[in-house]
Amino acid sequence: MGMFAGNTTSALAMQSQDHVAHVYSILAMVILPTLHNARSGMQHVPYFPLVAIALIPLATYALTTVRFQYALRVNKNRKSKNLIIPVVPYWIPFLGHGIPMVIDSGAYVAKLTERFGTDTPISIRVGKLKFTLITNSEHIQSMFKNSRLLTNKPVTIHVLDHLLGASQKVLSFYEADDSGMASKSRVGSKVRSEDRVYYFQLRTAHKYLSGQHLHALNERFMATLGRDLETTDISTDWVEYPDLYRFLQLMITHSSIETVFGTKLLELNPTFVEDFWEFETNAPQFLHAMPRWLIPSAFRVRDKLIKSFMRWHAYANSHYTISETNPDESDWEPNFGSRLIRMRQDGLLKMEVMDAEACASEDLGLMFGLNANVLPCIFWYIVEALRRPSLLVDLQADVANSISPVTGKIDLDKLAGQPLTQSMHAEILRLYIAIFTLRHGETGPVQFSGYQLGTEQLALIYSRTGALDEEAWVRSGRDLKTPLEQFDAERFLVGPDHPLWVESVEEKRPGEDATGSCGDRQFSMEGLTGVWVPFGGGDRMCPGRHYAKTEMTVTLALLFNKFDLELTTMDTSAVQPNLKFAPFGALPPTCALPFRIRRKAAPAN
């Protein structure tokens, strides 16, 4: 049975009625005798305060249940306008749903979705915070259409504060930016154009992670990783390693950092890659706002990373003058690396609040975005291929089909458009990303699908909801030969006799989410908007998604081109995605996966 099967609004209403009946019977058992006793002077009995305290949760649950059911009833009559977002019943006043949200928010949101279905958005309370869970793909699309009115400010500030350790001055600076995301400041905003930090961050990321700049980054990543794999000391004899994830972390992160941030950051800070991954392992603890005294070594390594960035910024700024207007400025140079980094530095230094430490924590944030989600995805990309030898052969055939006859090198745009490679990439993200996307109406309430997101509410969209929602996938025209809990590299492929097959597939520009077609197989995302959301959505959708795809596909292509790589254990069932990292992004493996590797012998001649 589907994860959300049978969860219709009426089922929801019936469930609520059951709750109400249950609550009333408890109240009848506890409150009525208590009232009677109270009247007859029993309040002097020593356990009376305990009974009174016990009554508070009961009364709260009763009231919130009645309110929940009332909302459902009203919605039934109103059909599609001015609908009320029902608040999930809770027991403890003020705290609301805080305890399960703090313990494991991903699991709790999944549980609520399973219980209440996806027809109606539902609201939960965590102290003063009010979240609206949007689980229906049409509601999600409707919400993302309002991008201009929405912000992710509270999330950005939480990340800056707890993950990146930004100062109070920086947090207030972000808080004060009310200029919006359009190229012109919002009317009435007094923020200096140089201080439009949200607009600046997003515009810079979009500009320098797409088009010609993306092309340059892709090529450089391929060349850098190719060089690093060539020069690594793995010989033509088999060598065993205990942990594939660790091996990839050290190997790929180095190439990825050099591509985006240049060579000097790593030269000046030789332990940077190891430090970064130690910091990253503690990301859930930081994001749960754990204080320094509870995780002192995690804080120490973060302090070290901040100092590493500061040392590098000081060096690079004294050896290179950044200028956006300089036509000779190349796409990449060793001090600052890519244009993305140079243009960010340039803009950040124009913001008065951005001192050396603040600039360092900004780049730590970008470094996190660059690596923390991609590396686990690369790991699963390789492991799922190794688990199915014929899949690995087919993926390598995609690579072989993408070799340019002119240059003899992989044509990355062609590789990115191969249907199986596209489907593999989409499936890895579907299964191994568990991320909350949050939105907030910045200037007033926001309407979506007949509901209203109040200014005090945060819309919460969980990538795993759509990823595992059978009803939504069937609605999108897919037949689910493999259950959604399982991996299927061909999940996004359709054949000529499939209703989703498109006769003439338009040529798309590099970097766009193209529909790839090759022979009798076509990659199709049709009907999955709002269902497949690993990169968020709307105007703020991850600007690094195209580069992330290159990293995954190129790593597999180069690794298996240069090396033979085999798992040394046949039973990999213990290697599961670690849900401790939900809902913060990609899920690393729960345990180490041993493997062996040897360099392919050079072809004789």
Ligand code: HEM
């Ligand atoms: C598998 C890999 C990745 C995943 C799953 C991922 C996911 C996300 C998500 C969910 C968001 C928030 C989107 C929203 O709120 O709608 C985001 C934002 C962002 N990502 Fe990624 N990301 C990935 C890789 C990358 C890479 C490689 C880069 C950089 C090169 C990057 C840079 C960014 C930036 C700069 C933002 C913030 C955009 C803003 O200012 O709102 N990401 N990413």
